[in-house]
Amino acid sequence: MRAIRENLLSLEDDLLAQRYHRIREIEALGFKPYGHPFDATHTIPQILSEYGTKTAEELDANRIPVRIAGRIHTIRRMGKAGFAHLLQSGEKLQIYVRKDAVPEKAFSLYQILDIGDIIGCEGYLFRTRTGELSVHVEKLYFLAKTLLPMPEKWHGLEDVETRYRQRYLDLIANPDVQKVFVTRAKVIGSLRRQLEARGFIEVETPMMQPLYGGAAARPFITHHNALDIDLYLRIAPELYLKRLVVGGLERVYEINRNFRNEGLSTQHNPEFTMLEFYQAYTDYRGLMDLTGELLRQTAIDATGGTVVRYQEQELDFGTIRRLSMREAVIEFWQGPDRPTMEHLKDPEWLLRHSSKGTPGEALADIFERVAEEHLQQPTIIYDYPVETSPLSKNKPDEPDFVERFEVYIAGMEIGNAYTELNDPQEQRRRFEMQLSMRERGEEEAHQMDEDFLRALSYGMPPTGGEGIGIDRLTMVLTDSRSIRDVILFPLLRPEGPIGIADRLRACGTMESSAETI
């Protein structure tokens, strides 16, 4: 018994225990600590946009009754009256509670509210002496108790690790974070609408694949027990989507996760979201036009305009520049000995300027080192060497190159597109080329996919296909520096013991013991 008392004493300073105890006080006042449905007349953002410009006189002359709900962000108690700010969807509205305007128990409830509690209230809109639009409360409802303290009110939650691990807390404490994810939803919605409007249908293809392909990356491996087979989490949906084009679904798209077992960085998360779409009877030229239209409209839908601020610069989505890979190398070459187009067509020159094994790989390597970081404005880079592009169609006049382009924005690769290789014989040769690269130790070279070859052997119409990285596009459109800021739950190492279960159990035990003392 004494041990219990001592525990109770030691818990007096514990915020969790304090607040847990408060649940009983809330119940004693006739309120439920959790779980009422609540019919609001408005959301807080609605009130702000509908009545934000009404004057005090207008509000007094024509009283507007409201029922709203929100989380308590700040509370200022002043004896027999007080204020609080309620937070909903990242926006705040002040409420005013005075003792003579609400039932007695409601005022008692107001006096024991904690920052972070979720409440509802009913009353009418007015402006305070200082002019702030507020709710004059006549009825108070209790909707959910917070047991843990909220982050500080004006710095918010700064600790990046906590922000990523406890995104719910980040969303509560940092209203701008909500905006990022609203914009992300707008990006995806905009792309869907635009593709649907052009006759594309959305499909879902396997995430778990017996062979992985469509990109160069190391996969995650998992196991299916009943079939006793290993499966790969897909690194790309490409080969499945092209099978659908063979089947006559001439315009298909998929927006879904890819998984690549690679390092993490500000631009890489092991699972990330990709839009891939395929359009029969077009080629990469057609896709360049389409890409320009898609990106322009997405920027408008997500941000309201075609000019987007990103890290001290203005990116213009209104027009997208087009450069061949070789032109880009020439344009962005730093220092002396700027190469000419002839140099860039000379295998020996290329091999001299790169450690890569083939002229094509060397060109791609040089491009990445010389040009990539300079591609800040939305830019299409086209004509890629065949070695790095096992699924693209050769250029008719230059068979060492393929009809492929990538979209760069803010120095990042955002999109990748090409005229699809639809000649099964050539595709077989490409796979075999990849296999030999694999034997040379290129772990990420493509696997042979015979069913895909079989599908192509039935005939795939000439087709253009493209992938757009949703996360990176969202970064650009939300002015985010890290991919983790546009992924709700980015991958982190698991954290150590949290201990909340023990603390909650202790609260419960204390309480039932206390009753028997």
Place this chain on the structure above:
RNA sequence: GGGCCGGUAGCUCAGUAGGUAGAGCAUUUGACUUUUAAUCAAAGGGUCGCGGGUUCGAGUCCCGCCCGGCUCACCA
């Protein structure tokens, strides 16, 4: 994996030269019926990331480790 930076109260952060661990917010108690970073008065709250070492004495110096950030490498 390499380099650099960081981890101190629930949150945001200070912490001198190696000498009793601090502030603001939050919390608790009291005052206050138009405040808004509310104010005023008082109080409680710490595994200084973890483990070793040096020292009479370590948040501080040294070594190892854990977690995170940035960056390079890697990732077409």
